[in-house]
Amino acid sequence: MSEPEPEQKAELISQQWQFSVTVPDINPLKEKVFVTGNTPELGEWDYTKIIMMDYDEASNLWLKTLTIPNTCEVLYRYAICFLNENSNDVFIRKWETNIHPRMIKQTMLHPTQDVFGEYDKKQGISTGWLTNQTLIQFKFSNNPLQLKSRLAERLINIKVTPVKLFFGTEPHIEESSLSTDTTDTELPAGVLVEVATLANDPNICHLKPQEQFGREYKLNDVLLVNVTTPNPKQLAYLIDFYSYSSRAASEDPPCHVGYTYVLPNMFKPSEGNLELPVTCNVKHRPLGTVNFGYLTVCPIQEKLCNLQVSYAKYWDSSWTGLEVGHRGLGASFKTKEYTIL
Template identity: 30%
Template sequence: MSVSWSKTFAAFTVAWLSALCLLPVETFCDTSYYEKYYAARRYVPLKRNAPLVFNFTLTLPDTDQLASFERPALVGNLPVLGAWQAGRAVLLNRTAILNVWSASVEIPQNSSVEYRYFAAAVGQSGAVQIRRWESHVHARTFNTTKFSGNRSDEFGLIGNERQLSRGWLQDSGNILQLKLFRDALSLEEQPEVGQEKLRLRLQPVDPKILAPILSSARANVEYVRMAYGDSTLRVQPEYGVPYATGDILMFHVNLEQLDRVAYLVEVYAEQPEEDLVRLLGYSHLLHTSFSGTEGEVSIDLISPLWQRVVGQLRIEYLHIRPMEKDGFDLRTSFANYWRSNWTALEIGHRGLGKSLTVTTNAAPLIENTVATMLASSELGADLVEFDVQLTSDLVPIIHHDFSIRVCIDSKTPTSKDDLTEVLLKDISYEQLKDLKTYQIVGNKIVEYPAHNNVEPPEQRLFPTLQDFFERVNLSTGFDIEIKWPQQRADGQFESEQTLDKNLFVDRILAVVRRYGCGRLNVIKSFDADLCSLLRFKQHMYPVLFLSSSKENVFTDPRTSTVEQSVNFAQAFDLGGVSPNAVFVKADPGVVQRAKAQVPIVLLWGSDLKDRESIDWFLQQGPTGVIYDRLDLWLGANRTSAFEAEQDLPGFFQLQCVPATKEREVNSTIESILSNVNFL
């Protein structure tokens, strides 16, 4: 009985405890964690929207076919499209249809897309060269939503405008220009007059085994033989290029790396009537011959039959490298943008005009200062022209002469012998600003106080290029002349310059890129090689080739005549030329003949001396004229051409690199997320 009672008691106890557990119990739960979690989810979805697949199809027109080593590439503003960098662009693939290429790209939803195409050459290292590109100001655009799509385009055609331009060195590659000028070739055996013609051939070869290199990103050779109206870069024929004494012949070689290519130079004699050629001599040219940016090399030509020297060939060279850093991207270009009504422009020479060295009719403000540029802008000048050089610490400054005169002794100079000439390239900018300088004007010595001692700052000598960009109204265009001493016909140089020309141009372009956007800029120089550097290091602004007031004044034959300057500008896709007005005065047809070959023609010179002469030269149809004493000859109440148009100068803001957009921060969301531990 005791056992039965024990079992009954145990069962009763279990039942009582179970019933007790079913009674409502007050509980305490901290819900703040969950409230924060679900509140955050309302703003931050846990699952991102999937990207959209867009198919891009590109058709190549019959007029612009690709070389065997080229392929189309797609580049745009989004990271998946390369962010305007050629090295990160999307390469297109061939389709089964002739001249049609395609690529598929995953693009984020709700994106604003800008893009364009270019012809790319991809090297063995993966570096991408820009061979030709769609250089329109505006790229193609579209917006994505939540659906995939297709884009079909024709290479070079954006909107209704067809435009393809030669590429430049964005961040990789090299260009080697080999120049044969005047009597570059001498032979023991001259070809028979009237029966044989000479031909020159440049063949890239491997520097180790001397085997020929096929046209590729590693090395591709083009040439130009200057001829008026027909100066364009071409692929050289199988047995080279026709050559005669006095020709201006240039080879233009695109390279992946300079030290991975050597060259076989061959000279042939052609018998046109028999359609025969025979090899007269050859030589190999190694990359070690090209030390520095520019120079000259002479090679002996070896007879393939007699294995002895039968001639010599003198070659000048220019090695073009990409900008050191922060180069120009593929976002836009103003190098070929010139409105039809931008003509008959009036440009102030060094601002209001020359003042430092002239004995009569000097401008009222000191030339090449901020003050004279501001005054020119107030008068309504379309552009102002000024001169840019580098100091020893590579600061781009504004000054015309290559040197300054200083007095070493503390006494006041009384004659020219008391003054010492100092080259700007040999003095730092900080030193320059502390120097009192002197000019010899006629028989007088004129003193100019040191830069740091002049007030107001606008009247100081030696302003920087950055000062001009920051201080002068954006509605005033800039005609920027880059100074470099030329070799005269007698063999003497205008001045000494020891700075590397690639470095020289890089430092100036870096300032132009950072501070110069937002206005019309043209860049020019008397130095043809410097123009090549300016052209193939950037694509944003047009480059103009200046020519002297006299023919054959310099040794470089590209500067010998206006016609030769036009040939050079046409060959290398420059924006135009700037000849001296004296040649137009002698032959007014020069302007129209030049404009038939190049877009921009700016006249300069002392013949533009009063309103009557200025108007006469404008009637000849140049793009613009550059003259002194703007304060006397510019019409009253004049408005700059770039201020008169409603969209200017704002339209030029497209040149500027867009500011990086920072992510918008919502303080409420950030506060919630800071207290949430996501599992």
């Protein structure tokens, strides 16, 4: 009589896996961390299916437990996104762009703690692309402010604030309550404002969130203000100008000098230049003019991009340079004389 065969244990085809990552320089109130990957549970690299992680304030970690298969290697990446609370649309702010994504091998038994953008002894982070939002760029260059003589020599801070338009639907407000106070910096839902000064200074040449009193404009600077919005036709733009008094202490805020408004119907072509009057903040009289360029960038309707890989800023370390061959001006021809016999 033959002995019974030993009972074989059922192979686990999936398991619970906790993704954890630390992300420096992030505002958990406005930005969220997402994870995506090559499996259906991770969204298959589709930015509309990426998984939002939970922030643990005690450990300063972003965490998410998901089911992953044990039958294949799992590839994944992290992304920092902005979530529009009104529409639940996800705007990709930054994402990991190392050519090879992170990998969970079949032999791995325990999760690891990741650092955003850093793995395999490399660091690769790039900005996202326009999905459901439009980019309005303001460009201040060539000394754009032409103000009265008493302000001509001062350094001016420039701030662009998106203002939601209400056409006939706004609540009734008494005229006495109207004010030009701009201390309220709350933006409409889904709107981001970032600034950069194109200079050889790493502290200001990268896009950063706009501060309360904007960014200082110096002689011959090029100042860019990027406004990202899901509804560009519903926004106007208040451009404020601030300047420090000559008698101000180091801790004193700048004075509000003047302002101007930009309406959405002024952006008729997708790019151009505008020259607008600057109004005094106190007497509401003209102070001068401001000239700036603008650019409107709309998203592509088709889903042409995903989070699997990006070669936009990739340069192989084995490439030492690009050799360009030059063959002169091409073949030369001499004028031939034809004689009729």
